[in-house]
Amino acid sequence: MMNPSSTLAAQHANARSWQNLSLADYGFAAFLLLVAGIAYSRFHGFMDVYEQGILVGATASLIWLGWFWKPMRLFFPACLVLALAAIGLYGGELARAQTAFWLKYVLASQSLVMWMCVLFFLATGAFWFGLLRRSATADSIATGLAWSAAGAAGSWFFVRWYESYLIGSDVGHVPVSNLYEVFVLFCLITNLLYLYYQQRFATRRMGAFVMLVITAAVGFILWYTFDRQAHEIQPLIPALQSWWMKIHVPANFVGYGSFSLAAMLGVAQLLSARGVLADRLPSYEVLGEVMYKAIAVGFLFFTIATILGAAWAADAWGGYWSWDPKETWALIVWLNYAAWLHVRLVKGWRGNVLAWWAVIGLLVTTFAFLGVNMFLSGLHSYGTL
Known part of the structure; x- marks a missing residue:
């Protein structure tokens, strides 16, 4: 049986954690709840009860993550703003990706992936320069590049998801269905994990090594894109037409x-x-x-x-x-x-x-x-x- 004093201490700790939430924390939660509400109002017709549950769970998880790791309060909204800018430029027509300047060179999903690749290469070089020369300035620049690459990948996720529905409602799916898509997801997740540990342990000197495995994945993405044209959105095969995919693959x-x-x-x-x-x-x-x-x-x-x-x-x-x-x-x-x-x-x-x-x-x-x-x-x- 738990010691009553331990239970009381845990209750006090929980109370303090809630009291430590700032106005920005509550604003971040309100923002994500608003976004989730808009998503549900616009797309609930495409969702079954399980996918509605995933939306609720994802929203709650992102709110918690933003409270736990403060940079997420800026990162998530920034990704959503970029994605919404791209969606607005499409105007419901996928062909605009080849004619609208900002889509073609910056905000279409494939453009965002190319920017992500470039930023990761630059971040890797900057981290190694900072490590070898003991340059705090290079370390700071490298960290900024890594965050920018994460932003490009995070925005890509939402833009590609929208693009798949522009092809057809029967084609639309969350972009975690093939090697091309999951390698982009791998780059994003590994990079965010590193950035968390960088802040948690107050050192930027691990980045040179961690970025090597991300750069290897970037090399695969580039090869897979240009040699196999894997960036083209394809309908899901029957085995992947399941809501389980949306939670199994990210985990x-x-x-x-x-x-x-x-x-x-x-x-x-x-x-x-x-x-x-x-x-x-x-x-x-x-x-x-x-x-x-x-x-x-x-x-x-x-x-x-x-x-x-x-x-x-x-x-x-x-x-x-x-x-x-x-x-x-x-x-x-x-x-x-x-x-x-x-x-x-x-x-x-x-x-x-x-x-x-x-x-x-x-x-x-x-x-x-x-x-x-x-x-x-x-x-x-x-x-x-």
Whole structure:
């Protein structure tokens, strides 16, 4: 039974947290509630009861995130304003993306992705310059570029969603349905996770390594766009025509983004242990602590995504688990990070062994995400290159 004094202390802590909310916090919540209300009034005809529930849940989650991490109070509205500007310029005609100047070069979804790619490349260079030259100015510029890239990706999400409905109401879907779309989502989530830990631990010197994995994803996006024309919006295949996709995929990519961030910090920690850039990077202990927190967050969301995926499988195929290659490798990823957390929390492991484990874990995760689609066949074979 819980100690009464502990219960009272928890109640006081909750009361203080509510009292600490500012007028800006309540204004942010009111803004998102207004946006959600407008979205519901305009598009409820396209929503079933589950999607209406997702709208409520997403709104509540974004409000909480904005209260928890203050920069979100500016980031979300900025993305929405840019997206609404693009929607206004379309005027209900998709063809305007090729004729209207601001759409063609700035605000159409493909233009926003190209800006995102450029900004990430610039941010990576600026972070490395700041790390190697110990330049606080370069670090500040790099952070600004990373936020700008996140803004482009966040706006892209809403604009592409709208563009899909301009093609046809039967085509319209949330943009998390193919490799092109989820790689943009990966860049956005991984970048925001990094920016949070940068602020939380008051250091910008981790960005040089984290941006490398984001830049690799950007390179894939560019190749996939120009070589495979993957940026073109396609109707959903029957297997993806489900409301489960809207929550399963984002939860999965919080996991993937967190694991990727942890792996790059593992690389930084291993270099630091050998004396490489040790005097420029955050301390060995800080790198290990951020790596642990990233894996903990990733494991939580990957667990949620796996449960949601099982529920989706039961809805689509009549069974929660079929030992499909994708499901099997998802279990391997889950067990890998469960074991990582176990040995750190229960056995007290620290240091290089966990850093190597995080790096190798990213290879396992990458195969589970891409390799299975490329080399193995199964119920999830619709995600091929």
